[in-house]
Structure formats: C-alpha cells, structure tokens
Amino acid sequence: MSSPRPATGRLYLVPAPLDFGCEAQAPLTEVMPAGTLAVAARLPCWISENARSTRAYLKRVNESHPLAQPLQALQIQELPREVHKKGDHGGQFDARPLLQPALQGQDMGLVSEAGMPAIADPGSSVVRAAHDLGVAVVPLSGPISLTLALAASGLNGQHFAFVGYLPQDASERADRLRQLESLAHKTGQTQLFIETPYRNTALFGALLQHLQGHTRLALSTGLTLEAGWSRSMTVQRWKKETPPALTLPTVFAIGR
C-alpha cells in the first residue's frame, strides 16, 4: 500500500517594512497588520531575496509576535543572485525545487528586502512555480511603496503603469523620459518608476531638465517613515523649489 500524499503547504507572500537600508525604522506593528505578523511568526520555511535581511526582519517580528521556532531552526533558501534586481521574469530560472517543503506539507513564506515580494522585486518565478505545482498562493497585506506613492501623487489612479528602472545612460534616459511623458499626456496613464537611492538626485535633475513644464511630477520618499513625505506639482514649479534631499527610497511618478 502506498502511503497517503501529505497535504500541500501554502506559499504566503509576506510583505516586509519599507525601511530596509534606512537609519530610522518604522515601528513594525504600526505599519504591518497583526494577521501578517502572526503568519510570519509561525512559518518554518522561507524563500528570500537575502537570508541575512530576512533574519533581521524576523527578529523584529519576534518582538511582538514570538516566533514558533528559534531563528536558527528556520529553513531560509535564498533566490539565486542572477534573479536579483534585474528581475526573475522570463522563465530562465526554474524555482520549483525551492518549493519542495510545500510539497511535503510545510507552509512557506516568500519575502524580499522591502515591501511586497514579486512587485518591483524578485519573486514572481517562485509564485509562478507554486501555481504550476498546485501550491496555494496567499498574498498578505502590508505596505507597498508603489501604490502608496500612486495614491499620494494626485495623479490618475484608474490608469497607471510601473515601468521599473530607467536606463542609466544619460541620453537613453532622456529618450525614455520623453517617451513616458508623451504616453502619459496622450493616454492619461500615470507612469511610475524607481531608482537606486544614490542615483535619485541625478534622476531628479534629469526629470527637471527633460520634462515639459506643465507635466505633473510626484515624488514619495521615505514612505511609512517619520521623515517621509509626498509632493506633487508641475515640473515648472519644482524648478522654483530648493531641490529636495532624496537619500531615502523614492518613488517617482509623472502624469498630466
């Protein structure tokens, strides 16, 4: 007689706070729902962008929601380096082996360094593999910088796109900006993008240089942090302001 197949575990998509890499931290229980923290505290197996930052996050979870197992007993598998930053979409990476614990009945968590995994962050290959294997996928509520910034932008939230990172080459970036601006004006579709924090100021300069004066430009920086702010005005008006400090993670949006 064959032994019965164990029930399949679930893959929880666990948001992380948005203060990764920031000096100041948002109090975890203020920005994360208790339901999300309770699930995070009981999961035995993780798939993570970076095991070290996942351990740091779970230490914070433990302060309000004691972990079911000691940190050292948790299984944390890292996504391979090649799917970091540049994204794991496109099928070159087979994430199915990472989900073995779920097939053996364990609940698992997918987590990135900040915000929601698989959004502007690696993870979609794992989610896709879960669906392909019949592992139930459960996204948990938490802070997501793109949609917080969109809501705070005053730009069109019924029609919007996130386009990721812009090219680093100055002339390619200028072309891409003009293309996105033209799309925003023609179709009304808000265009959201991000940059590595140390390049934020250069990107902001390029925006003021290349966008039309009547285009609306919105910035949200340090979302959920005490020092965070959101501002939205025409490029023309931004030019009259003292350039803002953009050392914290920042979401940029343009629209009409």
Next chain:
Amino acid sequence: MSSPRPATGRLYLVPAPLDFGCEAQAPLTEVMPAGTLAVAARLPCWISENARSTRAYLKRVNESHPLAQPLQALQIQELPREVHKKGDHGGQFDARPLLQPALQGQDMGLVSEAGMPAIADPGSSVVRAAHDLGVAVVPLSGPISLTLALAASGLNGQHFAFVGYLPQDASERADRLRQLESLAHKTGQTQLFIETPYRNTALFGALLQHLQGHTRLALSTGLTLEAGWSRSMTVQRWKKETPPALTLPTVFAIGR
C-alpha cells in the same frame, strides 16, 4: 495685528478593508496595521466616497481603537456623485473647497468603500487639491487589491499596468482584450483590470473565448477573505477547469 494663521492639517489617505459588499468580513485588526487604525480613530473630518459606508467602517474601527469623538460628531463630506466609478481625474471637479477644514488646522481622512482611495477608486482630485493648497498628504498602509493580486499572479511585477474597466460592449471588449494581450506579449507588461462583481463571470467567459491558449491568465478573488483564492495558469488550462465562482470582488491579470 493679524492673528497668526493656524497650522495646516494633514490629509491622510486611509485604506478600507477589501470586504465591502461581501457577506463575510475580514477581522479588521488582522488586515489593517494598528498605526492606520489609530489614525482613523482620531480624525475629526472625512472626505468619503460614501458617508454611510464610512460610518460602517468607523464603527468597526471603534471596536479595537475607540474613536476620539462619537460618530455623530464627525464631519463626513461626500465626493459628488459624478466622480464615482468613472473616476475624478481630468480636472472637471474642483476639490479644494472640501479641504477647508485642513486649511483651518484639522487633520482629515480620505477614504473609499474598499482598499486605497485614489487607486481604482475616486479621490485623486482631492489629493491633487491638497498638494495645490500646501496640505501635507500622508498615505497609510493597508490592503490594496491590485498589488496583492499582482504579487499573487506570478506575472511580471517589474513592469505592469492597471487599465481599469474594459468596455461593456462585447465586440469592443474583445478588441480591447486582444490589444492588451498583444501589448503583454510584445512588451512583457502585465495587464491588470477589474469588473463589477456581477459581470465577472461574463468577463471570464470573454477571456477564455478571445485570448490565445498560451497567454497566462491570473485571477484573485475575495482577497483577504477566508473564501478568497488566487490562481494563475494558461488560458488553455483554464479551459479544462470547471469555471470558478466569481461572486466576490476579483482582479484579473494577463501576461506572458
């Protein structure tokens, strides 16, 4: 001597749970961060999609976070009917008068019936007016169906668009679907859209009828609810399944 101008209040963007109009309700403290509920409990003035549903929401907030003032004492201004559903973006509606309390120093909340105001919901005209008046805008963390569904889709989360509602006319809808599918295949941009729940089943039928077999179609229904689920597979595979019940709010996504 002129009296000093009072400090300006803030406009908080307050997410609501995703169970609006559903029989089952998600426990509020499980899906909303305590920080968000604490702010909601102390705000004296609201701008709302619907005053009745805002009162119902605040009654639920009161169970865990006692309101600073009795419900009847709160000022709740409704957005005019014409900005509902079809969106308030485009400048035809001047929301500045609604923000009078903030100019007089009161903190205010902007809230819709479900999820984040100004995302797939009215509110962006109010946020824009706040920026124009120098009222600080603070988005609060909470559940947002579009990004929860995107994360759970296994589709590209580094490049995506939300396109709102599709046309109701069957032939226009078919054209639009083929256009979105072509965009998704050519550019890799995931396309998200929604429908009024009672039309979900008709939309699902149209998707199976008009999309190509190898296109990936993801559905998230009843997000944050016990009965909710997320599934993602090719159109070809969906055709072999029993059509799912889609009576709860559902987010649709297609991609490659």
